[in-house]
C-alpha cells in the first residue's frame with residue numbers, strides 16, 4: 001500500500017517537474033507565470049522528499065516520521081532546489097542585462113518539423129540576437145567570468161525543459177545516494193544487536209532500492225545533460241561560423257587560419273564539455289554534500305566538529321596548489337598553441353618544405369617548442385606530487401583523529417558501531433564531494449576562458465561590410481576609380497594606392513600592368529569591395545560599390561584569379577557555387593562558354609565528379625576553366641582576370657585564353673597581367689608604379705611614348721632572348 005502511494009506520488013512529481021521546465025522557459029510571459037512555476041516546483045519537491053522518505057524509511061517509519069531530522073532533510077531538498085532555481089534565474093538575469101535578450105524577434109520561414117531544422121532555425125535567431133548583443137556590447141563592457149557563464153547558460157535556456165528534467169533527476173539521485181550509508185549502518189547494527197537475518201534484510205532491501213533508484217536517476221541525468229550541451233554546442237558553432245562568414249576580409253588577413261579554426265573546434269568543444277561537466281559536478285556535489293553533512297551531524301555532532309576543524313587545512317593546501325597549477329596550465333596552453341602553429345603552417349606548406357629540403361629544420365623547431373612544454377609538464381608533475389603528498393597526509397591525519405575519537409564515542413555508548421561506520425562512509429563521500437567542488441572551479445574557469453574566446457568572435461562586428469541595399473534592374477558595367485588612396489588595415493601607415501584614377505568601359509578590355517607590388521591586385525580587391533579606400537571612391541555605374549547589396553555586387557562583378565580556389569565538391573556544385581536551383585542546361589551553357597564542357601564530360605562521373613581538396617584532382621587549366629564557368633553562370637557585367645593564365649603551361653594557356661576570348665567583348669573586362677604579350681590587344685593599358693597610375697593608352701601609343709611600359713616590354717623581350725641564349729648555349733655544349 002505504502003509502495004503504491006509512494007510510486008503514484010513520484011510519478012505526479014515527475015510530471016510536475018516537466019511542466020515546470022516548460023513554464024520556466026516562458027521568459028516573456030508575465031512575472032506571475034515564473035512565480036507560479038517556482039512555487040509549483042517547491043511544492044513538487046516537498047512532495048518528492050516526503051514520498052521518498054516514506055518509501056525509504058521502511059524499517060522505522062513510525063519512529064522516524066516525527067523526528068526533527070526528518071524535517072531537516074525536507075528542508076535540505078527544498079533549499080537545494082530553491083538554490084538551483086535562484087542560480088538559474090539570477091544567471092539568466094545577469095546575462096539578460098548584458099545581452100539585452102530580445103524575444104520579440106520575427107521568425108523566418110515556416111518552422112521545420114525536424115529537430116535539427118529547429119536547432120538551425122534557432123541558430124538563425126541567435127544570429128540576430130548576436131547582432132543585437134554586439135551593438136549593446138559597445139555600451140556595456142562585460143568581462144567577468146560570471147557574466148560569461150551566465151551568458152552561456154542563457155544560451156541553454158532554449159533547452160530549459162531538458163535541463164529541468166536533468167536537475168530533477170540530479171536531486172533524486174543525490175537524495176538516494178545520501179540515504180545509502182545510513183542503511184549500511186542500520187544493517188550492521190541489526191547484525192550486531194539482533195543477530196537475525198530478519199532484521200538485517202530490511203535495511204539491505206532499502207539499500208538495494210536506493211541504489212537502483214539512484215543508478216536510474218544518474219543515467220537519465222547524465223544522458224539529458226549530455227544532450228543539452230550537445231545542442232548548445234551545435235547552436236554556438238553555427239552562430240560562430242555565421243559570424244565568421246560576415247567578417248570583413250581584413251579580419252582574415254589579421255587572424256591566423258589556425259587560430260580561427262581552433263576557436264571553431266577546440267574552444268567550442270572545450271567550452272561546452274567543461275561547462276556541462278562542471279555544472280553537473282557542482283550541482284550534484286553541493287546538493288549531495290549538503291545532505292551528507294546533515295546525516296553526519298545527525299549521527300554525531302561531536303565527530304562532525306572534529307571534521308570541521310580539520311577541513312580548513314586541506315582546503316588551504318588545495319587553494320595554494322590550484323593557483324600554481326592554473327598558472328602552469330596557462331603557460332602549457334600557450335606553448336602548445338605555438339607548437340601547433342608551427343605544425344599547421346608546415347603541414348599546409350608541405351610542398352614548399354619538401355622542395356627546400358627543410359623537413360628536419362621544421363621538425364627541430366616543432367621539437368624545440370615541445371621541449372619547452374615538456375619542462376612545464378615536469379614542473380606540473382612535481383607540483384602534483386607535492387600536492388598529493390600533502391593533501392593525502394592531511395586527509396589521513398583527519399581520518400585517524402575521527403576514527404580515534406569515534407571509537408571513544410562507541411566505547412562510551414554515545415553512538416553505535418553501525419553509526420560510526422555510516423559516519424565514516426559519509427565522511428569519505430563528503431570528501432569526494434568537496435574535492436569535486438574544488439576541482440570544478442578550475443574546470444569551469446577553463447571552460448569560461450574558452451567561452452570568452454568564442455564570444456570574442458561571436459560579438460565581433462565587421463568593421464567594413466557591403467551593407468548597401470542598391471540592386472538596380474540593369475547594370476551597364478561602367479567602373480570608375482576616383483582619386484583612390486588606400487592602405488591595408490594591417491598596415492595602415494603604408495599607402496598602397498596614392499590618388500589612383502581610371503575608368504573601365506563596358507565592352508572594352510582594360511589591362512592593368514606594372515612592376516610587382518605596384519598595387520594592381522589591390523585595385524581588384526577594392527572593386528570587389530573587400531576593403532574600403534581611405535579616400536576616393538570606386539564607382540559602378542556612378543554609385544560607390546559599397547552602396548550595392550552584397551549579393552547584387554558579387555553577381556555583377558566576378559573575379560577569376562591566378563589560383564582559383566575550388567571546393568572539395570562535384571564539378572557541378574563548384575560551378576553553381578552560391579546559387580540555388582540552377583537548371584542543368586544553364587550549367588552546361590556556362591561550362592561550354594568556358595571551354596570546359598568537353599573535359600568535364602570526359603571525367604569519370606561527368607559533372608558529378610568530385611574535384612578533390614582545393615580541386616587537386618583537376619589540372620591547372622581545367623581548374624581555371626571551371627572557375628571561369630563559375631564566374632560566367634552569374635552573368636556578371638564586370639570580369640576581373642587577375643593573372644588568370646599566368647600559372648598555366650602554353651597548352652593550357654591557349655585553351656583558357658580561347659575561353660576568355662569567347663566572353664571578353666560581352667563584359668567590362670579588367671585584365672591584370674605580368675606577361676605583357678597577353679595584353680597587347682587590350683583597348684586600354686593602364687601602367688601602375690608604386691601606387692600611382694603613371695601612363696595609359698593602347699599598346700602602340702605606349703610603345704611610342706617610350707615610358708615605363710616600353711621599358712617593361714623590352715625587359716621581357718630581353719629576358720626571353722636571354723633564355724634562348726642559354727638554351728642555345730646548352731645545345732652547343734651537348
Ligand SMILES: Nc1ncnc2c1ncn2[C@@H]1O[C@H](COP(=O)(O)OP(=O)(O)OP(=O)(O)O)[C@@H](O)[C@H]1O
Nearest residue numbers: 253488490491496515516517518519520521522523
Ligand atoms: N592583405 C594585405 N595586407 C597587407 N598588405 C598587402 C596585402 N596584400 C598586398 N599587400 C601589399 O600591397 C602592396 C601591393 O600589392 P598588390 O598585390 O596589389 O601588388 P601587385 O601589383 O598586384 O603585385 P604582383 O604583380 O606581384 O601580384 C604590396 O606591397 C603588398 O605587400
